[in-house]
Amino acid sequence: MPKTENQLLVIFGASGDLTARKLVPALYKLYKDDHLPEHFVVLGVARSFMTDEQFRNRVALESKYLDDSEAFIEAFSEKLFYEDLHKKYDVSYRELNERIQNLNTVYQCNNNFIFYLSTPPSLFEAIAKNLTAEGLNDERLGWKRLIVEKPFGYSLDTAKALNEGLHRYFKESQIYRIDHYLGKETVQNILVTRFANSVFEPLWNRDYIDHIEITNAESGGVESRGGYYDKSGALRDMFQSHLLQLVALIVMEPPLSADPEEIRNEKLKALKSLRMMTDPEVLERDTIRGQYLSSMIDGERVNGYREEEDVDPDSITETYAAVKFFVDNWRWADVPFYVRTAKRMPTKVTEVVIHFKSPHHQIFKNSNINKDNKLIIRIQPDEGILLKFGVKVPGQGFKVERGNLDFYYSGLGDSHIMEAYERLLLDAMQGDATLYARADEVEAAWRFTDPILNYWKSPKAKVYGYSAGVWGPEHANELIEGTHEWRNPGRNLADDPGYCVIDC
Ligand SMILES: NC(=O)C1=CN([C@@H]2O[C@H](COP(=O)(O)OP(=O)(O)OC[C@H]3O[C@@H](n4cnc5c(N)ncnc54)[C@H](OP(=O)(O)O)[C@@H]3O)[C@@H](O)[C@H]2O)C=CC1
Numbered sequence: 001m002p003k004t005e006n007q008l009l010v011i012f013g014a015s016g017d018l019t020a021r022k023l024v025p026a027l028y029k030l031y032k033d034d035h036l037p038e039h040f041v042v043l044g045v046a047r048s049f050m051t052d053e054q055f056r057n058r059v060a061l062e063s064k065y066l067d068d069s070e071a072f073i074e075a076f077s078e079k080l081f082y083e084d085l086h087k088k089y090d091v092s093y094r095e096l097n098e099r100i101q102n103l104n105t106v107y108q109c110n111n112n113f114i115f116y117l118s119t120p121p122s123l124f125e126a127i128a129k130n131l132t133a134e135g136l137n138d139e140r141l142g143w144k145r146l147i148v149e150k151p152f153g154y155s156l157d158t159a160k161a162l163n164e165g166l167h168r169y170f171k172e173s174q175i176y177r178i179d180h181y182l183g184k185e186t187v188q189n190i191l192v193t194r195f196a197n198s199v200f201e202p203l204w205n206r207d208y209i210d211h212i213e214i215t216n217a218e219s220g221g222v223e224s225r226g227g228y229y230d231k232s233g234a235l236r237d238m239f240q241s242h243l244l245q246l247v248a249l250i251v252m253e254p255p256l257s258a259d260p261e262e263i264r265n266e267k268l269k270a271l272k273s274l275r276m277m278t279d280p281e282v283l284e285r286d287t288i289r290g291q292y293l294s295s296m297i298d299g300e301r302v303n304g305y306r307e308e309e310d311v312d313p314d315s316i317t318e319t320y321a322a323v324k325f326f327v328d329n330w331r332w333a334d335v336p337f338y339v340r341t342a343k344r345m346p347t348k349v350t351e352v353v354i355h356f357k358s359p360h361h362q363i364f365k366n367s368n369i370n371k372d373n374k375l376i377i378r379i380q381p382d383e384g385i386l387l388k389f390g391v392k393v394p395g396q397g398f399k400v401e402r403g404n405l406d407f408y409y410s411g412l413g414d415s416h417i418m419e420a421y422e423r424l425l426l427d428a429m430q431g432d433a434t435l436y437a438r439a440d441e442v443e444a445a446w447r448f449t450d451p452i453l454n455y456w457k458s459p460k461a462k463v464y465g466y467s468a469g470v471w472g473p474e475h476a477n478e479l480i481e482g483t484h485e486w487r488n489p490g491r492n493l494a495d496d497p498g499y500c501v502i503d504c
């Protein structure tokens with residue numbers, strides 16, 4: 001286990017939603033599980049005025065860990081401090097630096113600082129610049145790291161500009177771009193499933209795989225983030241980042257080792273091999289966007305997207321995106337990938353489904369079952385892996401049933417699965433960037449996404465409505481044509497039908 005050195009974590013945007021809902025609870029859990037170093041403090045920074053005490057109370061309240069033992073909460077709270085930046089971020093950095101130096105000395109943080117940028121992205125570069133003006137990027141005494149929240153850019157050009165901007169002040173090795181999907185245990189398990197088992201990797205190619213399907217569904221709507229989401233949409237919000245990272249892990253070639261740069265090099269090659277979609281006919285046929293409409297769910301009326309707070313009533317922003325694409329390399333030639341993401345679906349579920357080809361020669365009369373060989377990697381909830389395969393029904397003749405071979409993380413008993421932000425924060429504290437996206441990976445993902453977004457700007461590109469609570473617009477079924485159809489999974493993988501009897 002790498003050592004976690006003494007350090008100071010500065011969170012910019014500490015009065016915001018992410019800090020209270022994700023970052024502080026993750027730090028609290030790390031503290032409880034004894035992962036924090038002996039000397040560790042957090043300095044929250046934002047424009048709003050708060051005392052240390054007010055900050056501690058606010059995050060404790062919003063982080064919902066108040067039901068925990070008081071002794072723990074109190075001891076953890078003593079590690080939290082707050083500094084306000086008055087009206088603007090580009091003034092008062094001198095005072096901020098003085099506070100940092102003071103905490104560093106008193107709490108023996110050894111000049112090791114992480115700066116977590118949890119503000120609107122428009123401020124990322126300015127913060128990096130202001131830190132540099134105070135010498136806070138200088139690694140002669142202690143290391144300095146910069147964690148950058150999503151969204152990382154709005155397009156390829158803006159992502160490049162942001163990379164260039166940050167590289168003016170921090171080296172790439174100091175920059176940690178968060179993609180919280182990479183912090184999920186089940187996402188990391190894709191690498192283990194593929195590269196620690198001799199049963200899967202030999203089949204992991206066009207000879208045995210028919211198609212690959214990825215579903216990321218949320219039952220919730222845009223909630224309080226309408227202002228952000230309306231400028232972003234599902235493709236930018238989920239597909240360009242989280243889902244293309246999943247694709248990269250599925251598509252990549254075996255890395256030489258588990259070294260972060262080896263893995264990131266292979267992911268980059270995978271992202272570069274996605275076939276660019278530039279032909280308008282292909283874009284029209286192979287991309288679908290939709291927007292949820294109001295409907296009744298469990299007897300209650302649910303708002304349509306255009307009725308949501310801070311959303312333009314004439315918005316054409318997509319809350320559903322589905323894309324069919326191909327990967328132009330030796331391993332994946334002609335294997336279609338179907339990826340969809342949406343809000344207001346029937347349930348919250350993310351899974352990758354590897355659909356295997358039928359055996360080359362069928363000896364059983366009814367061979368449909370063979371089409372059903374699937375490996376389902378359940379990212380969330382009910383995290384696990386399910387392999388569907390044909391088994392013989394006991395008795396005369398050959399009746400084939402679909403059997404399930406499964407593994408559930410919940411079966412591991414008490415062993416705690418780290419929440420994504422816990423894992424990612426701990427990794428950054430230890431200087432491990434494996435689960436963070438590198439500049440070139442982010443740009444490669446934008447290079448693939450940009451033409452879709454550009455096509456969607458054209459008046460020809462349709463936005464299909466779908467009632468909140470269904471599996472997206474009907475039109476999306478045409479995308480996954482022929483013998484394929486979307487697997488619309490239930491919330492619990494364990495409830496997945498284990499057999500269906502077929503007469504042979
Ligand atoms: N919330 C979430 O679930 C997720 C958030 N993110 C990303 O995390 C970052 C923070 O998000 P979130 O906490 O939700 O955002 P909030 O709007 O809740 O918080 C933004 C923070 O930045 C500060 N801020 C500084 N300058 C400005 C400004 N000009 N306008 C608005 N706020 C400012 C705010 O405090 P003050 O006004 O006091 O300065 C506040 O602390 C963003 O990059 C977001 O995309 C990513 C994934 C999920």
Ligand SMILES: O=C1O[C@H](COP(=O)(O)O)[C@@H](O)[C@H](O)[C@H]1O
Binds near residue numbers: 350
């Ligand atoms: O980054 C984001 O992710 C969440 C979904 O995260 P999950 O871990 O709950 O699957 C999504 O709701 C949000 O819109 C997006 O910005």
